[in-house]
Amino acid sequence: MNAILKSMAAVSVALTITTSALAQETTINFGIISTESQQNLKTTWDPLLSDMKTKTGLDVKAFFASDYAGVIEAMRFNKVQVAWYGNKSAMEAVDRAEGEVFVQSVPKNGEPGYWSVVIVPKDSKIQTIDDVLKCDQSINFGLGDPNSTSGYLVPMTFVFGARGIDPKKCFKNVTNANHETNAMAVANKQVDAAANNTENMALIKQNKPDAFANIREIWRSPLIPSDPIVWRKDLPDATKTKIRDFFMTYGTDKSTGDVAAEKKVLEGLKWAPFRASTDKQLLPIRVMELSKSIAQAQADATLSADAKSAKIKTLTEQKTKFEAELAAASKT
Known part of the structure; x- marks a missing residue:
């Protein structure tokens, strides 16, 4: 009897381990960086992730964090298996979190990328980037998340670094926030100028036209490569194939779903169908x-x-x- 009980216990443990392993292989936590409020991000991302779940058979769950680092760290500890990043945060994920770029978003207008911008209130006396950089500590400036490409790295490189300027010594106050928060702070005159990007400006124009009307662009960067989608390199090959096939066919004539509906989902994200990419885009x-x-x-x-x-x-x-x-x- 003891032998039978031990055998049954062993089978039970084996089944538990197998079930756990299967669950781990079929559950995909999808990280979404905090460019906007979580509610706005859920509205635009939930339809895509729902279609991903249906088409791949994987249990796809959205993962939100309060900042970019939260998604990077979640991927590092395998709490997130796939994520949408900006290029700077993708670089951190590749270097520190076993990440690998496999596809790239495409702006809906077909551009190969987007631009970082510096914005001010529409009626501001500030007319040029040189007016911002007078560095008399009279200006409140909004930078992006430190892991943001367009909100932080690009302005730090092309606006401040190129002139040997330390923002903390230049301005009265420097704050870090997501794109939406910075745009609204400019529109409401809570900061005198802020970094942002053309993709977020398009969303503000669509979702908050009154705020957009109170914003003026004074500087635009060189072109930035479009945002990548990154997976953990250690995902099973079969899972990677399902995920890659989903992204590479979504909203195209190769899709097995409702192509018109898929294009509408992509339009909500301000994107066209995805294209293949690699770490070289970084x-x-x-x-x-x-x-x-x-x-x-x-x-x-x-x-x-x-x-x-x-x-x-x-x-x-x-x-x-x-x-x-x-x-x-x-x-x-």
């Missing part, structure tokens, strides 16, 4: 990150001359390496 962002770091090192008064020279040399070598990879990638 190379321009790596170059930007290193350019920003070099500028910061050059302006760092706490470093000795030798330490500063050594740090800049190392960063420049890394930048040169990525620039070469970027040049090679652009030829393929």
Whole structure:
């Protein structure tokens, strides 16, 4: 009898382990970075994730965090298996969270990317980016999340780093917030200027036209690659195939669903159908990150001359390496 009970117990444990393993393989927590309020993000993302669940047979669940780092860390600890990131946060996920870019979003107008912008209240006396950078500590400025490409990395590189300016020393006050919060702060004159991007401006124009009417753009960046979708590299191959097939056919003539309805879902996200991508799309962002770091090192008064020279040399070598990879990638 004891032998039978032990055998039954072993079977029970095996079934529990098997069931747990299957659940782990078929449940996908999908991370969504906090560019807007969670409610707005749920409204636009839920239809896509619902279709993903239906088409792949995977149990797809949305994962929201209060900042970009929350999604990165969740992927790092395998609490999130797939996520929508900006390029800067995707770079962090690739470097620190076993992430890998596999597809890329496409703006609905077919552009290859989007732009970071600096915005001010419509009736502001500020007319140009030079007016913002007078650095007399009279301006309240809104930066994005530190892991945001368009809200933080790009303005830090092309607006501040290029001029050797530390925002904290330049402005009366510097705050960090998501795109929607920064846009509304400008519209309501709670800050004098803020970083944002053209994609979020399109959403503000659609969802909050009165606020949009109170905003004026004064600076626009070079083109930024469109946002990637990233998965954990250790997902089972069969699961990856299901996920890749879903994204690569969604809203196209290869879809097995209602193509018109799928295109409407994508339109809500301001996107056209997805295209394949790889980690190589992050190379321009790596170059930007290193350019920003070099500028910061050059302006760092706490470093000795030798330490500063050594740090800049190392960063420049890394930048040169990525620039070469970027040049090679652009030829393929």
